[in-house]
Amino acid sequence: MPETSEPLLHLVPKAQAQQTMKDFKSDQEVRWCPGCGDYAVLAAVQGFMPELGLAKENIVFVSGIGCSSRFPYYMNTYGMHSIHGRAPAIATGLATSRRDLSVWVVTGDGDALSIGGNHLIHALRRNVNLKILLFNNRIYGLTKGQYSPTSEVGKITKSTPMGSLDAPFNPVSLAIGAEATFVARTVDSDRKHLTEVLRQAADHNGTALVEIYQNCNIFNDGAFEVLKDKDQAQEAVIRLEHGQPIRFGADLGKGVVRDPATGDLEVVEVTPENESRILVHDAHAASPTTAFALSRLADPDTLHRTPIGVLRSVERPVYDTLMADQLDRAVAQQGEGDLAGLLSGNDTWTVVG
Amino acid sequence: MTSQVSSEAGEALLGEQRSAPAEARNGAEKEVRRLDRVIIRFAGDSGDGMQLTGDRFTSETASFGNDLSTLPNFPAEIRAPAGTLPGVSSFQLHFADHDILTPGDAPNVLVAMNPAALKANIADVPRGGEIIVNTDEFAKRAMAKVGYAQSPLEDGSLDGYRVHPVPLTTLTIEALKEFGLSRKEAERSKNMFALGLLSWMYHRPTEGTEAFLRSKFAKKPQIAEANVAAFRAGWNFGETTEDFAVSYEVAPATRAFPTGTYRNISGNLALSYGLIAAAKQAELPLYLGSYPITPASDILHELSRHKNFGVRTFQAEDEIAGIGAALGAAFGGSLAVTTTSGPGVALKSETIGLAVSLELPLLIVDIQRGGPSTGLPTKTEQADLLQAMYGRNGEAPVPVVAPKTPADCFDAALEAARIALAYRTPVFLLSDGYLANGSEPWRIPEVADLPDLRTPFATGPNHTQADGTEVFWPYKRDPETLARPWAVPGTPGLEHRIGGIEKQDGTGNISYDPANHEFMVRTRQAKIDGIDVPDIETDDPDGARTLVLGWGSTYGPITAAVRRIRREGGHIAQAHLRHLNPFPKNLGEVLKRYEKVVIPEMNLGQLATLVRAEFLVDARSHTQVNGMPFKAEQLAAALKEAIDA
Numbered sequence: 002m003p004e005t006s007e008p009l010l011h012l013v014p015k016a017q018a019q020q021t022m023k024d025f026k027s028d029q030e031v032r033w034c035p036g037c038g039d040y041a042v043l044a045a046v047q048g049f050m051p052e053l054g055l056a057k058e059n060i061v062f063v064s065g066i067g068c069s070s071r072f073p074y075y076m077n078t079y080g081m082h083s084i085h086g087r088a089p090a091i092a093t094g095l096a097t098s099r100r101d102l103s104v105w106v107v108t109g110d111g112d113a114l115s116i117g118g119n120h121l122i123h124a125l126r127r128n129v130n131l132k133i134l135l136f137n138n139r140i141y142g143l144t145k146g147q148y149s150p151t152s153e154v155g156k157i158t159k160s161t162p163m164g165s166l167d168a169p170f171n172p173v174s175l176a177i178g179a180e181a182t183f184v185a186r187t188v189d190s191d192r193k194h195l196t197e198v199l200r201q202a203a204d205h206n207g208t209a210l211v212e213i214y215q216n217c218n219i220f221n222d223g224a225f226e227v228l229k230d231k232d233q234a235q236e237a238v239i240r241l242e243h244g245q246p247i248r249f250g251a252d253l254g255k256g257v258v259r260d261p262a263t264g265d266l267e268v269v270e271v272t273p274e275n276e277s278r279i280l281v282h283d284a285h286a287a288s289p290t291t292a293f294a295l296s297r298l299a300d301p302d303t304l305h306r307t308p309i310g311v312l313r314s315v316e317r318p319v320y321d322t323l324m325a326d327q328l329d330r331a332v333a334q335q336g337e338g339d340l341a342g343l344l345s346g347n348d349t350w351t352v353v354g
Numbered sequence: 355m356t357s358q359v360s361s362e363a364g365e366a367l368l369g370e371q372r373s374a375p376a377e378a379r380n381g382a383e384k385e386v387r388r389l390d391r392v393i394i395r396f397a398g399d400s401g402d403g404m405q406l407t408g409d410r411f412t413s414e415t416a417s418f419g420n421d422l423s424t425l426p427n428f429p430a431e432i433r434a435p436a437g438t439l440p441g442v443s444s445f446q447l448h449f450a451d452h453d454i455l456t457p458g459d460a461p462n463v464l465v466a467m468n469p470a471a472l473k474a475n476i477a478d479v480p481r482g483g484e485i486i487v488n489t490d491e492f493a494k495r496a497m498a499k500v501g502y503a504q505s506p507l508e509d510g511s512l513d514g515y516r517v518h519p520v521p522l523t524t525l526t527i528e529a530l531k532e533f534g535l536s537r538k539e540a541e542r543s544k545n546m547f548a549l550g551l552l553s554w555m556y557h558r559p560t561e562g563t564e565a566f567l568r569s570k571f572a573k574k575p576q577i578a579e580a581n582v583a584a585f586r587a588g589w590n591f592g593e594t595t596e597d598f599a600v601s602y603e604v605a606p607a608t609r610a611f612p613t614g615t616y617r618n619i620s621g622n623l624a625l626s627y628g629l630i631a632a633a634k635q636a637e638l639p640l641y642l643g644s645y646p647i648t649p650a651s652d653i654l655h656e657l658s659r660h661k662n663f664g665v666r667t668f669q670a671e672d673e674i675a676g677i678g679a680a681l682g683a684a685f686g687g688s689l690a691v692t693t694t695s696g697p698g699v700a701l702k703s704e705t706i707g708l709a710v711s712l713e714l715p716l717l718i719v720d721i722q723r724g725g726p727s728t729g730l731p732t733k734t735e736q737a738d739l740l741q742a743m744y745g746r747n748g749e750a751p752v753p754v755v756a757p758k759t760p761a762d763c764f765d766a767a768l769e770a771a772r773i774a775l776a777y778r779t780p781v782f783l784l785s786d787g788y789l790a791n792g793s794e795p796w797r798i799p800e801v802a803d804l805p806d807l808r809t810p811f812a813t814g815p816n817h818t819q820a821d822g823t824e825v826f827w828p829y830k831r832d833p834e835t836l837a838r839p840w841a842v843p844g845t846p847g848l849e850h851r852i853g854g855i856e857k858q859d860g861t862g863n864i865s866y867d868p869a870n871h872e873f874m875v876r877t878r879q880a881k882i883d884g885i886d887v888p889d890i891e892t893d894d895p896d897g898a899r900t901l902v903l904g905w906g907s908t909y910g911p912i913t914a915a916v917r918r919i920r921r922e923g924g925h926i927a928q929a930h931l932r933h934l935n936p937f938p939k940n941l942g943e944v945l946k947r948y949e950k951v952v953i954p955e956m957n958l959g960q961l962a963t964l965v966r967a968e969f970l971v972d973a974r975s976h977t978q979v980n981g982m983p984f985k986a987e988q989l990a991a992a993l994k995e996a997i998d999a
Binding site for chain 1: 413617660663668675798799846849852
């Protein structure tokens with residue numbers, strides 16, 4: 002792992018003039034259902050882009066299929082609305098062939114974790130320079146309300162009138178298990194937090210996975226209410242900040258400690274005796290073990306003790322960089338390709354007339 | 355296989371193996387006979403190194419200047435159970451002093467390294483053919499394994515052949531005893547002993563093989579020298595033993611080849627070079643997104659070796675990601691390629707449809723193999739034509755280009771790239787297992803003679819709105835080609851969004867308007883139908899009433915069959931399709947000139963189906979799906995039957 006690696010954002014040309022949110026709004030009418038959480042995310046992203054300060058022609062949004070995947074149409078950048086689940090693969094081809102672009106993937110829980118699960122985990126493992134925004138509403142919206150791979154067990158939907166049978170994925174756990182170098186979770190309604198997470202994701206070299214809890218007010222309304230409601234959120238949300246003790250609840254009365262016997266994490270009432278044992282969040286820890294343990298604190302049914310923020314952010318060689326380095330090395334070792342020499346090879350004979 | 359259909363050299367000299375009067379060479383004690391062509395088949399266990407042996411003999415033969423054509427044939431298993439019939443691997447080589455078109459129907463010489471190899475191949479050897487058998491492997495148990503109750507070497511069943519029993523294993527071990535190798539290690543060189551023996555028999559040059567062995571085993575000099583020693587021992591064995599009284603000369607095919615510099619090349623190598631050349635000629639970086647699959651993987655391997663040409667190769671997690679990455683790279687301005695075989699095409703179909711909708715250049719290389727499903731991974735077939743034509747949801751026309759010989763894969767790749775770039779469309783390049791692994795001499799082209807494939811990217815607005823503002827419309831088409839502009843990210847002012855949802859003509863914005871959809875479907879079709887492809891040429895010296903129409907790798911066998919028919923006084927016309935979609939503009943007119951049209955294919959009549967549908971021609975289908983190319987003699991008989999019908 003390089004001690005200090007050059008920020009890959011430096012490869013992307015900067016905007017010539019100061020940009021505003023308006024510069025990133027396309028002329029297309031936004032067609033999500035009124036009240037959809039996607040609006041808030043779109044506004045947050047459009048609001049954040051001027052701060053990034055990149056030439057907007059060098060920004061590309063690639064999406065798959067689903068409600069959230071309409072996102073690129075509303076961004077006044079380059080964009081591709083592709084096919085179901087394949088956005089990470091398509092974006093990989095774009096990012097690895099064009100390192101002067103800032104490539105963003107917009108996907109949903111069905112798109113990224115069901116039909117496109119394979120592409121997601123392999124993009125993460127390769128550490129391609131992509132920023133993946135995974136809108137998780139725990140339901141299939143565009144197909145009108147079937148359960149998704151993040152729905153809680155027993156979910157009653159049109160396709161599961163007696164309740165869904167399969168255990169859900171925790172996208173953050175999955176990403177950490179797939180060797181992700183940057184994993185974060187945020188919530189659609191918390192624009193400040195969402196923007197801060199986007200900021201850190203954009204700065205990250207390699208694949209950044211940002212899970213955004215997003216409310217589908219038509220088919221799964223209130224799925225994240227426990228994390229948003231002022232009274233309940235205190236007890237339900239664990240806000241992670243690098244370098245800070247992991248505490249939450251009323252008057253930060255609860256904390257996360259490591260069980261010395263099992264090494265696992267547990268939530269305790271903070272007391273003067275145990276206060277020194279409260280875990281300090283280290284997003285840059287080389288080992289993914291603690292980040293994974295943190296991701297497991299959340300109850301998949303009630304979402305109590307859901308950590309939000311950057312769970313993991315580490316440096317690892319980026320696939321695109323390694324690929325470009327190999328090309329450079331090949332030229333250094335063998336010289337620029339000579340087509341005539343290639344076609345001739347070493348074993349020829351000549352026929353004279 | 356380098357000549358044109360009507361080459362005179364081929365007409366004049368084509369024939370069965372021909373013996374000239376014996377001549378005594380200066381100082382040589384043994385008789386040397388001159389032949390005009392020979393077909394050799396090396397056969398052994400999958401682990402015996404038969405493919406390498408065949409490759410080396412091919413290289414020797416190519417550098418000697420014969421025309422040649424090869425047919426590797428091997429099981430899908432990497433190491434099938436030793437000594438069994440399914441585990442037999444073979445390599446057939448046809449070489450001649452004139453131009454030839456196929457790897458040959460029946461071997462004149464069979465080298466059988468074990469009983470399974472003899473049993474699996476004997477039926478193909480005509481009576482009177484020569485058989486060299488490794489007698490060391492003919493132990494009771496090995497023979498019983500393949501159902502020989504008695505030794506075929508002793509029971510008289512091979513009486514009609516000229517059998518050379520050679521204890522290849524023993525002789526190899528004996529020759530290598532100085533090297534201090536284990537018996538097992540020494541035994542491994544027996545294929546080189548066999549190669550040495552055959553090289554003596556046919557007066558092949560040996561320097562190339564010795565240099566090859568020394569370079570291949572550069573890190574194990576002892577093994578290198580042992581192989582060279584085995585190779586030389588095989589040569590010397592031929593020269594000294596009385597069993598081999600005659601050796602043969604096949605003169606270089608000087609008259610068959612136009613002036614130029616030549617090399618031997620396989621289809622997959624030629625195709626890889628064609629892709630690199632196309633990128634160079636287009637001045638674009640080449641991007642390959644691929645997932646390993648037989649028989650296409652060699653293209654991935656080859657392109658991976660040429661990063662100094664700016665070639666990016668991405669081994670994806672699956673077939674879908676392979677084409678997905680390629681499509682992403684195409685959006686970014688690369689010459690993008692995905693390589694696969696039939697099962698992979700099935701997985702890529704949805705992305706091909708997206709590429710049709712996005713109207714981006716993309717090459718889909720399908721090295722066809724036996725299907726359906728996993729089918730016969732290492733055998734050849736042409737049964738993906740209709741999949742390439744129609745295997746997508748919706749009206750999703752894709753141009754289809756097919757090479758006709760191994761070396762022609764180079765030109766076909768350039769042609770597929772030309773169409774993809776000029777018309778901004780995915781294009782299928784349909785090769786097959788026979789072309790991929792087979793090889794032939796290739797006249798190396800001059801780089802200066804390659805086509806110019808440069809395609810300008812869009813750089814600025816292309817449309818003026820009613821209020822006078824200049825804007826960029828991603829789906830405003832070139833009126834000539836109907837291609838849309840290729841505007842790559844990084845170009846200021848051309849920011850746009852494209853997707854798989856139906857787009858409004860011109861603006862490219864989402865549109866569910868029925869009339870617009872109808873217009874867009876018809877326009878996409880019209881774009882493909884209007885692709886400029888060369889007229890099909892007909893070879894018809896006699897004013898025949900029957901036309902044989904082929905496509906792809908059947909070119910060699912069909913042309914050989916046509917020559918046979920004409921040599922015997924029959925009349926038949928021949929035409930061969932490179933472009934399957936769109937068809938050449940004159941194809942309908944050509945077909946209607948003939949009373950009868952015969953279409954031989956390695957499928958159940960897929961081109962025939964297309965031709966019947968398109969031209970209402972009562973084409974007669976002649977088909978074969980045994981995983982092997984047509985044999986010229988059988989095909990000639992079928993064509994004759996069609997002529998006489």
